[in-house]
Amino acid sequence: MxxxxxxxxxxxxxxxxxxxxxxxxxxxxxxxxxxxxxxxxxxxxxxxxxxxxxxxxxxxxxxxxxxxxxxxxxxxxxxxxxxxxxxxxxxxxxxxxxxxxxxxxxxxxxxxxxxxxxxxxxxxxxxxxxxxxxxxxxxxTSGKGGFSHLVTDRELSTDGYAWIKIGEGCLHRCSFCAIPLIRGTFVSRPMEEILEEAKIIAGRGVKEIILAAQDTTNYGIELYKERRLAELLKKLAEIDGIELIRVMYGYMDGITPDLIEVMAGNPKIAHYLDIPIQHGSDKILKAMYRRDTADLITSRLEMIRKAMPDCIIRTTVMVGFPGETEEDFRIMKENLKKWKFDRLGCFIFSPEEGTPAFDMPDQIDDETKQRRYDEIYELQKEISSEQSQKRLGTVTKVNICSVSDDGIFYVGRSYGESPEVDPVIYIASQEEELKIGDFVDAKIVDCSDEYDMTAVTV
Ligand code: SF4
CATH class of the missing domain: 3.40.50.12160 (Methylthiotransferase, N-terminal domain)
Incomplete structure (x- = not known):
């Protein structure tokens, strides 16, 4: 020293x-x-x-x-x-x-x-x-975003998994979002750097990596002049020690056939997608400056589920965007019933200085925003329960993360549960003692809880 x-x-x-x-x-x-x-x-x-x-x-x-x-x-x-x-x-x-x-x-x-x-x-x-x-x-505070601070050998504060940043900033300009003002435009992190970091993480015994960026599906678009998330996933899957690769924060129009093909064909890549759609009514999607339409969302979900029937799909929506009428809200709810996302997070719109939506006309009052927010969660509770019933009796690999407070169960996550935002699986071990970070096969035996599931090792 x-x-x-x-x-x-x-x-x-x-x-x-x-x-x-x-x-x-x-x-x-x-x-x-x-x-x-x-x-x-x-x-x-x-x-x-x-x-x-x-x-x-x-x-x-x-x-x-x-x-x-x-x-x-x-x-x-x-x-x-x-x-x-x-x-x-x-x-x-x-x-x-x-x-x-x-x-x-x-x-x-x-x-x-x-x-x-x-x-x-x-x-x-x-x-x-x-x-x-x-x-x-x-x-x-001059400039914004970029990667100059990222080191490949950083210390991790998470247990049993590690985040890897593959991009910074955002190429989109959604009318409600301040991220591009804060983090700048999208830049992809060079692929060699990401692979080096993943190797170091795997060398420390971490088996699950989670890729993050404001829009992971845009990876490579400015650096390599084409989307290269599929290639990155393939290369990451070749690293010894990595058992599970999860991709968060995609954009629906970036869910391309080649990406789905790689995800469906590689057992190390989680059949899991997190794709914030923000709304379900074309009128509001347009006012949000989103490129997706309800039809595009429908067709991409069909494509994903056809190739990966077991894919767990998470999304985020926003209620109370300026001009959102009861009819727009009804359309969103009808579409959510049709799209059946396994998991959903909901935000209440807040006007952000410097964004186009800040002073759009027809701002929605707080009471209406809150009511719509509550209604979305009520609706999603039913959809999530229905979706999770489909997993009853299936055997899945589970990453053991901790022991439950009462000491009876292990707590884990499978390919279908991302840390922090998703439910967990409570696991009863048939015989042997399990270690945190173990990957074990477990059969889901109870999905009656609205979100969390119970499984036994097999
Ligand atoms: S909402 Fe997401 S996609 Fe849209 S500008 Fe913000 S970070 Fe980018």
Missing amino acids: NKNATENSSIKITLLALGCSKNLIDCENMSTELKKAGYNVINNIEDSDIVVINTCGFIESAKTEAIDTILEVADYKVPNGNVRKIIVSGCLSQRYPEDILKDLPEVDAVLGTAHYGDIAEVVARLVSEFDDPEAEKINI
């Missing part, structure tokens, strides 16, 4: 990841950078000298969560607690750097989405200013 690293080891830092998996990956990279510089990365705000809050700024509720977290951490600042400095990174700081520094005086530095790689430098400067009450606030 060099002299600086030895000195740095006395500085304790906690990193908090808010928002989505992409933010978690960025946090893991920052944590790795800080450890390489010799800092003591811990998981305890109270004992920390510095706290880094990696924020989400996608919608109103995410902004509220970020501000609440900053205020909570501020309570631990000297003289009430031990925390000397607070750094806010990620989407919220990219979007509102001046506002954060002005309105939240407890924050000492803001770091934008192109500057995760500068974290060790920023920490070093803050440490040198520990005893300077007049120190100037740090604002490093």
